[in-house]
Amino acid sequence: MTKLHCIFMQGVKKPFREVIDVAWGDAQGAGIKPLTFVRQVLAACLYPQLLDSNRLPTDVKQKARGLLSECHGGSMGSYTDLPGIPQVAREISEYIARRDGGDPPKTGNIFISPGSQWALQNILNLLVHGHGEVRSGVLTPIPCHVTTIESLHSLGGVSVPYYLSEEHGWELQMEELNRALEYAKQVCAPVALYVVNPGNPPGHVQSKKSIQDVIRFALEKRLFLLVDEVYQDCVYADNVEFVSYKKVLAEMGPPFSDTVELASFHSASKGFLGEAGLRGGYVELVNMDPDVIKYACTIFSKDTAPTPGQIALSVLANPPRLGDPSYPLYEMETQQMQTMIKANVRRVHEVLDSLPGISCQPVEGGAFAFPRVDLPPKALQKAKEMGMEPDTFYCLRLLEESGAFITPGCEYGQKEGTYHIRFCIRSPGDVIEDFLGRLVTFHTQFMKEFS
Amino acid sequence: LANRVEKMSENGISRPKVLTLDTMNPTVKMVEYAVRGPIVQRAVELEKELSEGIEKPFTEVIKANIGDAQAMGQQPITFFRQVLALCSYPELLNLDNTFPEDAKNRARLILQSCGGSSLGAYSPSQGIDYVRQDVANYIERRDGGVPCDPDNIYLTTGASDGITTILKLLVCGQGIDRTGVMISIPQYPLYSAALAELGAVQINYFLNEDNCWSMDIQELQRAVNEARQHCHPRALCIINPGNPTGQVQSRDCIEDVIRFAAKERLFLMADEVYQDNVYAEGCKFHSFKKVLFEMGPEYSETVELASFHSTSKCYMGECGFRGGYMEVINMDDDVKSQLTKLVSVRLCSPVPGQALMDLVVNPPQPGEPSYNCFIKERTATLSALAEKAKLTEKILNTVPGIRCNPVQGAMYSFPCITIPDKAIKEALEKGQQPDMFYCMTMLEETGICLVPGSGFGQKRINEGFVVMTILPPIDKLTILLNKVKEFHQRFTKQYS
Numbered sequence: 047m048t049k050l051h052c053i054f055m056q057g058v059k060k061p062f063r064e065v066i067d068v069a070w071g072d073a074q075g076a077g078i079k080p081l082t083f084v085r086q087v088l089a090a091c092l093y094p095q096l097l098d099s100n101r102l103p104t105d106v107k108q109k110a111r112g113l114l115s116e117c118h119g120g121s122m123g124s125y126t127d128l129p130g131i132p133q134v135a136r137e138i139s140e141y142i143a144r145r146d147g148g149d150p151p152k153t154g155n156i157f158i159s160p161g162s163q164w165a166l167q168n169i170l171n172l173l174v175h176g177h178g179e180v181r182s183g184v185l186t187p188i189p190c191h192v193t194t195i196e197s198l199h200s201l202g203g204v205s206v207p208y209y210l211s212e213e214h215g216w217e218l219q220m221e222e223l224n225r226a227l228e229y230a231k232q233v234c235a236p237v238a239l240y241v242v243n244p245g246n247p248p249g250h251v252q253s254k255k256s257i258q259d260v261i262r263f264a265l266e267k268r269l270f271l272l273v274d275e276v277y278q279d280c281v282y283a284d285n286v287e288f289v290s291y292k293k294v295l296a297e298m299g300p301p302f303s304d305t306v307e308l309a310s311f312h313s314a315s316k317g318f319l320g321e322a323g324l325r326g327g328y329v330e331l332v333n334m335d336p337d338v339i340k341y342a343c344t345i346f347s348k349d350t351a352p353t354p355g356q357i358a359l360s361v362l363a364n365p366p367r368l369g370d371p372s373y374p375l376y377e378m379e380t381q382q383m384q385t386m387i388k389a390n391v392r393r394v395h396e397v398l399d400s401l402p403g404i405s406c407q408p409v410e411g412g413a414f415a416f417p418r419v420d421l422p423p424k425a426l427q428k429a430k431e432m433g434m435e436p437d438t439f440y441c442l443r444l445l446e447e448s449g450a451f452i453t454p455g456c457e458y459g460q461k462e463g464t465y466h467i468r469f470c471i472r473s474p475g476d477v478i479e480d481f482l483g484r485l486v487t488f489h490t491q492f493m494k495e496f497s
Numbered sequence: 498l499a500n501r502v503e504k505m506s507e508n509g510i511s512r513p514k515v516l517t518l519d520t521m522n523p524t525v526k527m528v529e530y531a532v533r534g535p536i537v538q539r540a541v542e543l544e545k546e547l548s549e550g551i552e553k554p555f556t557e558v559i560k561a562n563i564g565d566a567q568a569m570g571q572q573p574i575t576f577f578r579q580v581l582a583l584c585s586y587p588e589l590l591n592l593d594n595t596f597p598e599d600a601k602n603r604a605r606l607i608l609q610s611c612g613g614s615s616l617g618a619y620s621p622s623q624g625i626d627y628v629r630q631d632v633a634n635y636i637e638r639r640d641g642g643v644p645c646d647p648d649n650i651y652l653t654t655g656a657s658d659g660i661t662t663i664l665k666l667l668v669c670g671q672g673i674d675r676t677g678v679m680i681s682i683p684q685y686p687l688y689s690a691a692l693a694e695l696g697a698v699q700i701n702y703f704l705n706e707d708n709c710w711s712m713d714i715q716e717l718q719r720a721v722n723e724a725r726q727h728c729h730p731r732a733l734c735i736i737n738p739g740n741p742t743g744q745v746q747s748r749d750c751i752e753d754v755i756r757f758a759a760k761e762r763l764f765l766m767a768d769e770v771y772q773d774n775v776y777a778e779g780c781k782f783h784s785f786k787k788v789l790f791e792m793g794p795e796y797s798e799t800v801e802l803a804s805f806h807s808t809s810k811c812y813m814g815e816c817g818f819r820g821g822y823m824e825v826i827n828m829d830d831d832v833k834s835q836l837t838k839l840v841s842v843r844l845c846s847p848v849p850g851q852a853l854m855d856l857v858v859n860p861p862q863p864g865e866p867s868y869n870c871f872i873k874e875r876t877a878t879l880s881a882l883a884e885k886a887k888l889t890e891k892i893l894n895t896v897p898g899i900r901c902n903p904v905q906g907a908m909y910s911f912p913c914i915t916i917p918d919k920a921i922k923e924a925l926e927k928g929q930q931p932d933m934f935y936c937m938t939m940l941e942e943t944g945i946c947l948v949p950g951s952g953f954g955q956k957r958i959n960e961g962f963v964v965m966t967i968l969p970p971i972d973k974l975t976i977l978l979n980k981v982k983e984f985h986q987r988f989t990k991q992y993s
Binding site: 070072074075076077078079080082085086088089090092093096099101117118119121122123124125126127160161163164167171172173174175176177182193196197200237238265268269270301305307319320321322323324325333334335337338341344345348349350351352353354355 | 512514515516517518520521522523525526528529541563565566567568569570571573578579581582583585586588589592595611612613615616617618619620654655657658665671687690694696813814815816817818819838839841842843844845846847848849850
């Protein structure tokens with residue numbers, strides 16, 4: 047992939063107007079505008095003189111004043127204590143209660159961090175024995191985005207893959223989980239199971255039944271559940287709904303609900319906010335040993351989330367409501383975004399379905415399409431000659447010939463002999479249209495060349 | 498292997514948890530982070546009690562333990578906040594004359610350098626190119642023209658992120674080959690916490706209290722020789738200006754340290770976050786990079802150095818933004834690739850912090866609309882700090898049983914307090930270090946929260962050290978210092 051990055055970075059001059067980058071899950075980087083309300087609150091907190099003007103709606107001012115009043119010295123420039131600006135922690139707690147029903151979680155079980163991956167690494171740090179003869183292992187899905195795996199490895203942990211089933215819409219299958227765990231026991235001390243729901247890169251949304259099965263598995267096999275739910279607001283298919291692990295766990299009642307240890311992660315980087323650059327994320331801990339939570343406090347207190355990220359989380363957890371002055375605009379912006387992305391997903395399926403040699407499981411949620419490309423033997427041969435993975439070769443050619451930057455499936459893991467590509471569908475509609483056009487042209491030519 | 502997975506509870510009632518004190522990562526249990534440790538927790542409890550109306554012998558808790566300037570009332574730099582507000586909500590660029598032209602231009606430039614022209618997009622893991630270029634230019638200007646390659650600049654989530662990342666790269670080996678890292682005592686607890694978490698060997702070298710906490714090469718030599726018997730010393734950490742001691746190392750001393758690091762083959766880590774906080778006459782900040790290069794190629798081409806800076810201290814005090822950078826010199830190329838990989842696990846550092854760092858290294862220039870206001874604010878903040886440094890030293894040295902070295906720089910005083918024997922006895926009976934007992938008692942009686950020196954590694958029999966920031970506004974600081982004086986006299990009398 048370094049080669050692709052290099053070419054991209056060098057601004058290669060080729061037969062296309064400009065490079066189109068749909069490689070990363072970076073909505074704002076792709077051109078989607080931030081939500082007005084978030085940025086108004088942020089600006090008011092940064093420069094409180096704005097609160098005295100009449101440039102900002104009253105609910106913006108109210109929220110900004112509320113947040114600043116709970117910052118030390120009334121300023122965003124101060125450090126924040128664990129678990130962050132108190133209002134933000136409370137809002138996240140109330141958000142979880144609204145989403146899942148039941149009592150709001152104690153704010154002492156919520157830890158805010160500079161992005162969800164940072165929180166995940168902190169929790170992994172508690173779990174993982176990275177030295178000595180027996181190292182801790184975590185079951186991780188294939189395909190999976192790279193960051194978590196690298197994070198785990200950097201702590202000396204072992205990642206043990208379990209394959210998601212492409213033929214079944216990338217669903218998680220219990221027999222495969224069992225197989226993976228049995229294998230894991232031979233190479234490490236398995237301690238946790240990492241699940242991404244909605245998925246990344248495959249866009250499946252886990253059914254309630256599947257979640258129940260996983261929870262049962264975790265209880266029976268004594269695994270700590272790490273659930274990455276950062277795409278919980280990114281659901282597109284009409285007959286599909288996101289339901290949180292926490293909620294399902296609570297509904298299953300004892301012994302599950304008071305035993306299974308669960309860490310769920312969320313972030314302001316995805317969803318409607320898309321504020322990846324602000325670095326705001328959190329983890330909610332369920333059923334964690336209180337003695338261990340004390341150490342979690344020590345670890346998290348060393349790296350508190352930046353205040354702009356906390357402000358983004360505040361809006362995520364407590365957005366404008368019906369009756370608030372900012373509500374109509376907020377509603378319009380979020381609706382427009384959802385409509386556009388749903389349209390993107392439809393277009394992607396439309397186009398890919400009509401292209402021979404590419405097939406794509408339904409993108410029910412998440413930020414990406416992860417279609418499979420059936421590369422002909424001659425292309426495989428060429429890739430081998432060039433010393434690269436076949437799907438990397440495909441992506442490199444795509445970049446060189448059409449200026450479209452995407453990533454190959456080998457970066458995420460895939461079944462032997464299958465090849466995939468990943469691109470972000472949370473981009474402006476015209477960007478997706480442009481990309482699809484280039485992809486179709488390239489793909490047709492490529493398949494012809496290597497037929 | 499995997500015993501705990503084999504252990505399945507038979508009847509479904511109350512299974513032992515997967516993650517307990519026994520099963521958790523043992524290195525995390527070694528981590529204590531004094532700056533937010535038990536005394537701070539108690540301070541937070543007391544604040545809560547006060548807010549609930551419970552009566553105390555004080556009306557507010559003063560957290561004079563953490564280097565958080567704005568929490569203590571220091572005002573942010575107007576220009577910085579204006580530009581950040583404009584970057585956050587670019588609609589403001591179109592509005593009339595709320596903002597000066599130079600602030601608007603800067604905001605435009607910064608936004609142009611961001612993906613999708615937004616602070617909300619990810620930046621490259623190493624940081625926004627434009628910002629790294631400006632950081633490189635700043636370093637060159639600061640160091641009198643010594644070249645700085647932007648490729649050696651990494652924008653980090655505060656300086657602590659950069660420091661722990663470099664330490665991660667350095668720590669390896671088993672047993673006698675385990676990495677040892679030299680840190681100064683008194684030290685800033687971030688280092689000991691990071692070393693504990695990484696399972697590295699902490700090698701203490703003592704600063705010389707009698708010479709205003711300067712570094713002492715003989716002491717460095719002693720420490721490293723002793724350490725070689727049980728570990729593999731690989732790094733030497735320096736904080737200059739110092740935390741908590743405030744010492745500003747002389748140029749000669751820095752040269753000696755560089756020679757020492759070269760001879761002993763140690764990776765130098767220079768924490769320079771307080772580089773603008775220099776108050777004492779005759780003291781000047783010299784960057785390790787500059788001195789290194791001025792020592793000629795024998796050193797400048799071989800000694801491995803990482804220097805750290807941040808938006809949290811100096812005159813900015815913008816801790817909440819978690820802005821920082823590190824410059825890495827003479828790092829092995831392969832290791833640099835690993836470094837790039839490590840920072841990518843963080844995805845990127847907070848973009849508002851990167852934007853802020855850009856403004857810090859490239860502030861308003863003479864002739865620009867915001868210049869006068871900027872200079873006025875910066876000067877006021879730094880001179881107030883200088884005044885408070887002097888005042889602190891003065892008042893504390895009038896107290897029998899307290900002696901305080903001059904606060905040459907940074908943001909803290911580090912006075913030495915004599916603790917009466919009876920108090921030491923009571924402390925030990927309570928299972929506390931004497932200086933912790935002193936600070937806890939002070940907290941309960943006055944609401945003033947200081948950090949005991951034992952959190953900083955320094956341990957003596959009937960003397961203790963405490964860390965007190967010089968950050969409160971001068972009138973409040975005066976009251977604070979006098980309260981400390983009164984407390985100390987009372988305490989001494991009570992336990993005599």
